[in-house]
Each structure stands twice: as C-alpha cells, then as structure tokens.
Amino acid sequence: MISQKAKYALRALVVLARLKAGTTMMIGQISREQAIPKKFLEQILLELKRAGIVMSLRGRAGGYALLKAPEEVTFGEVLRLVDGPIAPLPCLSKIAYRRCEDCQEETSCEVRHVFERVTLATRAVLDSTTLADALKLDDIPV
Template sequence: MISQKAKYALRALVALSRTRTGATMMIGEISREQAIPKKFLEQILLELKRAGIVMSLRGRSGGYALLKAPEEVTFGEVLRLIDGPVAPLPCLSKIAYRRCEDCQDETSCEVRHVFERVALATRGVLDSTTLADALKLEDMPI
C-alpha cells in the first residue's frame, strides 16, 4: 500500500500535468483542487523540487510547474522518491535488500516466489506508466 504522502504527490503532479506547458499553479490552487492539506503539500512539493521534478517561481505569475514533460515522469519514480523501495518483501527490494529473518533459503521460499511475480508485475506497471498516461486513463471507462 502506498502512503498518503505518495498519493498526494501523485495527485499534485497530475494536476500540474493538466496545465499548459510553462504555466504554473499556486500551492493554494493545487491544495483546493486536489483536497490536499496546504502545509503537507508544501513539504511534498519541496521534496519534488529537490528531486528535479518540479520548479517554483516567485512573484505575480509564480507557483509550481513541472520541470519534466508529463511523458517523462513515471509513477514508479515518484513512489520510490516518496516511499522508498517498491517491494512487498524486504528480500525482493532492489535498493534496500534485506534477508527475511525467518527465511531458511530464499531460493526455495514459496512465499518469495509468489511475491517476486507480484513485485515484477507491479514495477512493470509503475515504471511504464507516466503522468501523461494517467491523464489518458481518466478519460477511459473502466
């Protein structure tokens, strides 16, 4: 399960993706539109700015804008930035691997084998789905 912080980050980025190229959105506007607490959104946007995903401008026409095209930002990138590794078990993490304490042998662990398939499928979807894709999906019927 993703954190509320990651969900808010993705919602803010999708909102910024809807703006025309070069346009900015004020924090208050994103906060109202996406129902994200303003103080929490400030922290999230600062983290996204440090990672080079968004930029901020001061002044009358200030606000936040995407630094990258919506086609270049994947859900996987954002989730890893905000929540860390995308792995259901510590022994499946690529960047924060840790052997499960109760595991005798990873190569014969049936639980690991099943969740390895889950992790691969999940990463495949998250790493191939961009902000632009999310905008297209909202117009498609389920």
C-alpha cells in the first residue's frame, strides 16, 4: 500500500502537470483544490524540488511548476522517492534488499516466487506510467 504522503505527492504533481507551460500554482491553491494539509504539502514539494521534479518561484507570480515534462515523470520514480522501494517483501527490493529472517532458501520459497511476479508486474506498470498518461486517463470513463 502506498503512503498518504505518496498519494498527496502524485495528486499535487498531476495538478501541476495540467498547467500550461510557463505557469505556476501557489501551494495554497494546490492545498485547497486537493484537500492536502498545507504544511504537509510544503514538505512534499520541497522533497520533489530537491529531486529535480518541480521548481518554485518566489514573489507575486511565484508558485510551483513541473521542472520536467509530464511525459518524463513516472509514478514509479515518485513512489520510490517518497516511499522507498517498490517491493512487498524485503528480499524482492532492488535498492534495499534484505533476506527474510524466516526464509530457509530464497530460490525455493513459494511465497517469494508469487510476490516476485506481482512485484515485476507492478514495477512495469508504475515505471511506464507517466503524469501525462494519468492526465489521459481522466478522459476515460471507469
């Protein structure tokens, strides 16, 4: 399950992805539109800024904007930045691998094999889905 922080980060980024090039949005407006606590959003946007995903401008015409094109920002990138590894088991993590304490042998672990398939499929979707793709999904009835 993704954290509330990651969900807020993705929602804020989708809002910024909708902006016309060269325009910004104030943090208060994002906070109100998306019902995200402003102080929490400030922390999230600062983290995204440090990662080079968003930029901020001060002053009257200030606010936040995407630094990268919506086609360049994947859900996987954002989730890893905010929540860390995308793996339901520590033995499946690429960046924070840790052998499961109760595991006798990874190569014959049935649980690991099933969740490895789930993890690979999940990563494939998240790493190939961009903010631009998410905007297109808005137009598709569910």
